Amino acid sequence: MSDLVVRAGKLDAADELAALRDRFVLDPVSDHAADTAGVYLDGNSLGVLPAVVPDRVADVVRRQWGELRIRSWEESGWWTAPERIGDRIAPLVGAAPGQIVVGDSTSVNVFKAVVAAVRMAREAGGDGRDEILVDATTFPTDGYIARSAARMTGCTLRPVDPAQVPGALSGRTAAVLLNHVDYRTGRLYDLPSLTAAVHAAGAYAVWDLCHSAGALPVGLDGHGVALAVGCTYKYLNGGPGSPAFLYVRRDLQDRFDSPLPGWNSHAEPFGMRPEYEPSAGATRGRVGTPDILSLLALEAALEVWDGVRIEAVRAKSLALTDFFLECVAAYVPAGRVESVTPYAHAERGSQVALRCPDAGDVMERLIARGVVGDFRHPDVLRFGFTPLYVGFADTERAARVLAETLAE
The missing domain is CATH 3.90.1150.10 (Aspartate Aminotransferase, domain 1)
Structure with a gap:
């Protein structure tokens, strides 16, 4: 031996x-x-099934959906699941309650965050903020989304190496989309110093936490991060295609202007009014009807973190x-x-x-x-x-x- x-x-x-x-x-x-x-070393793509999930999902399907039906929106807590599960994720990424909403995919949440970052930067610094910086080695979807967000907001898109971001910032920079951990190499980037540099330049950093959430301390609140997104099916073990999360720092929530306003983020979602009025708090990050089956599977999966x-x-x-x-x-x-x-x-x-x-x-x-x-x-x-x-x-x-x- x-x-x-x-x-x-x-x-x-x-x-x-x-x-x-x-x-x-x-x-x-x-x-x-x-x-x-066997040795499973692909949890950075899809986490292993937590043992509590199958019975919990069976209950959601058979009892909550099968028996209670529409009553489960209230009686089973379906309506509040996006914020409740967000609060469950919050301590794993260093955030206080009330700042994370769960729902939609990482790609959709990146789009919301980048466009909202540009809008907030222009609100504070004027229309001269017309450039978005993106991690040159990012996962392809983040690049695609950043390019589309740039077209939508009339910005130019400039790919840069994360280490070069401080030198690339200028009065034109509105938003910077960065990965906390490089998906290909596993390199961890310096979130505190890069966030400080971006914000000192009058721009907003949007962090993709897909390869760090559940694997290492992030410290969103402690480092003053404005916006962050992350998936839940890797180190958080939420299951294939489980919904992503969106973090909006508390003091920015009343300025968060989502490019995807939906009835679920309306101040009076059941008022059915034609005019959109955003809700208060992190619920502004919601769009449409929550995907309950995968949300509640994720909620069960997060129980493995109890006491950890x-x-x-x-x-x-x-x-x-x-x-x-x-x-x-x-x-x-x-x-x-x-x-x-x-x-x-x-x-x-x-x-x-x-x-x-x-x-x-x-x-x-x-x-x-x-x-x-x-x-x-x-x-x-x-x-x-x-x-x-x-x-x-x-x-x-x-x-x-x-x-x-x-x-x-």
């Missing part, structure tokens, strides 16, 4: 979060079969990714793969991305052997580490199987 296998066992035995694995539906592992068990500190999750995330990089260095011949994820903790999210010339083929073979990560074009192997259910033995096995696969 290698030293790394022994260390993995000791680390798992000392892990304060190890018992959380029982809150998820995972492949069964017996002592004699541990070395052949996000700081402990971050500590384990860094320990797992450190250990994985150490195991890769020990098992994989030098030069066969290259980490594009920073080694510095301050610059690392909760994934490790390895550059490999034949990455697509390698990932297919890894998945066939039970180690599930994913491939990003053209040459990146991505491994996401979700501390709530990934252990150190999983991590060692994944690195060892990677080495064996590369040697085939």
